[in-house]
Amino acid sequence: MKLRQIAHARTGDKGDTSSISLIAFDPKDYARLAQEVTATRVKAHFGALVAGEVIRYEIPSLGALNFVMRQALGGGVTRSLILDTHGKSLSSALLDFDIPDA
Amino acid sequence: MKTLRIGAGAGYAGDRIEPAIELAQKGALDYLVFECLAERTIALAQQARRKNPAAGFDPLLGERLQAVLAPCRQAGTRIVTNMGAANPLAAAEAAARIAGKLGFSGLKIAAVTGDDALETIAGSKLSIEENGKPVSALGDSLVSANAYIGAEPIAAALAEGADIVITGRAADPSLFVGPLVHAFGWSFDDWHRLGQATLIGHLLECAGQVTGGYFADPGVKDVAGLARLGFPIGEVSEDGSVVVTKVEGSGGQVTPATCKEQILYELHDPARYLTPDVIADFSQVRVTQIGPNRVLVEGASGQLRPELLKVSLGVAEGFTGEGQISYAGPGARARGELALAIVRERLALTGVAASELRFDLIGLDALHGTALSARGGHEPYEVRARVAGRTTSRAEAERIGREVETLYTNGPAGGGGVTTSVREVLGVLSTYLPRTQVAPAVHMLES
Structure with a gap:
């Protein structure tokens, strides 16, 4: 199944760094997110789109993870040639991530 | 309460x-x-x-x-x-x-x-967070410096x-x-x-x-x-x-x-x-x-x-030029790919001086590249070819859009809806100043 079935997400940007929150619709699914959606797997999911490292932060009180992805915006919002210079659409790509059915 | x-x-x-x-x-x-x-x-x-x-x-x-x-x-x-x-x-x-x-x-x-810190830091040896170079290296390209x-x-x-x-x-x-x-x-x-x-x-x-x-x-x-x-x-x-x-x-x-x-x-x-x-x-x-x-x-x-305050640096970094053109119906994707290949060759032939170029098919790979979009695997009914490049001058940037526009009469069949644009690039970099070097002040006016 896709992450989109159990979680929602929002992208933010600072310079060439993209941050994506991943939030369980039902807090009971947080443990599953924490187990399945690791920084390594997220880095692999985005492939060439993210040149730098991916760091994961955990916020259990919100049932959420936060992914910080370096060198992900083609040099940053002000100078990138990418159509979506802020990377706003990256959250939707994260929700396309496959996780095992419960 | x-x-x-x-x-x-x-x-x-x-x-x-x-x-x-x-x-x-x-x-x-x-x-x-x-x-x-x-x-x-x-x-x-x-x-x-x-x-x-x-x-x-x-x-x-x-x-x-x-x-x-x-x-x-x-x-x-x-x-x-x-x-x-x-x-x-x-x-x-x-x-x-x-x-x-x-x-x-x-x-x-x-x-x-x-907050205006331009005079304080222009020409200084303060280190730029993004590339480690001194602020002085920016020279005249530094247009603004504002402390948070x-x-x-x-x-x-x-x-x-x-x-x-x-x-x-x-x-x-x-x-x-x-x-x-x-x-x-x-x-x-x-x-x-x-x-x-x-x-x-x-x-x-x-x-x-x-x-x-x-x-x-x-x-x-x-x-x-x-x-x-x-x-x-x-x-x-x-x-x-x-x-x-x-x-x-x-x-x-x-x-x-x-x-x-x-x-x-x-x-x-x-x-x-x-x-x-x-x-x-x-x-x-x-x-x-x-x-x-x-x-x-x-x-x-x-x-x-x-103890340090972040300072946002506005830096003039030349221009971007861009052109877009659309194709629809059977074979739209192949015609869009042909359009991009033609512009790529034209920019080289005519010697447009771009430090960086990008070729996209909007509707297919413009947002997330081919790696992610290939998973969708569909043939789109319409695509929009997009070429964007970075140049040092406005005139050079305009040539990029022009090479897309000439596809009307020189490119693949059925190309329509060309748009071109040129934009000045103001990059943003950061450095840090001790808060003692930033002195906020309040000025009161009356209507």
Whole structure:
């Protein structure tokens, strides 16, 4: 199944760094997110789109993870040639991530 | 126990104006805050000020103030905004003129200055965060340098009785922290409270992003009434907790989910959110729905503020040129690919000097490249070919769009809807200054 079935997400940007929150619709699914959606797997999911490292932060009180992805915006919002210079659409790509059915 | 009502009337420079009017008329607000200053906006404003010393503040300042000033006066609502951009003093003078024209004399309007650090750092050996080079290496390409200042001068202006406070590069949450500290009499070394106030600012500063904007995903996350989205109100208690809500009957929704997305928006380490006021900790925050469109947010804290202030550098980095053309029907993708190949060859043949080029098929791979989009695996009915490149001169940038436009008569069959554009690139870099080298000041004007 896709992450989109159990979680929602929002992208933010600072310079060439993209941050994506991943939030369980039902807090009971947080443990599953924490187990399945690791920084390594997220880095692999985005492939060439993210040149730098991916760091994961955990916020259990919100049932959420936060992914910080370096060198992900083609040099940053002000100078990138990418159509979506802020990377706003990256959250939707994260929700396309496959996780095992419960 | 008293509750303070603070609203957000704009989340960026070009934001909708009617939701702010709605807040001013029906929000029963103590404070209305307009956050209108992105990093790049202040560099553009600095350029405008160089051409005209009376310019350099937000061009929508007049329109926004004219729209909300009367209802704000009626409700006793004070206004705080960073619409001063590169010229807070000129903005305050403009605000005084507008107030006068509307018949409000004796209004106190404060300009907060001191963020402009260009003279302090131009030519210095301070290290640029993004590339490690000294600021001096930027030479004449450095067009602006603005330190992020905090909530203290804003609170000071309010203590002096300001009805309107206009800043330049203040940190976004500080626009909210200033009024909260002033109203509750908190201290600027009460890190716990400042952490909570910063969370409140962070929740509200993007306006509609906490009331259902930037959220809807039909079938999964449905939101009603986005065409008349209501902007947020924070009902803040003396203990630093907040209830996020909006004007009854306005569009959108305030739910734990909308609040959680905004709490984490643009955060890196949630336990260390750095502002000029505090290092805020959002890692233990809790959200609870306590009524329709009413969400209680609590549990933030903070620790000693950073000794260094971030300075945003605006840097002239040449130009980008761009052209687009569309293809539809059977074979659209192949014709779009052919179009891109032709332009690629033409740019080389004619010697267009671009330091970087990009070739996209919008509808196929423009947003996430081929690796992710290939998983969709469909043949689109239509595609839009897009070529973009970086150049040092405007003339060179124009040649890129022209090579796309000539596809009309020289390219694949059925190409239509060409658009071309050239844009000046203002890159944003960062460095840091000890706070002792930044001296915010409050100037009080009267209408």
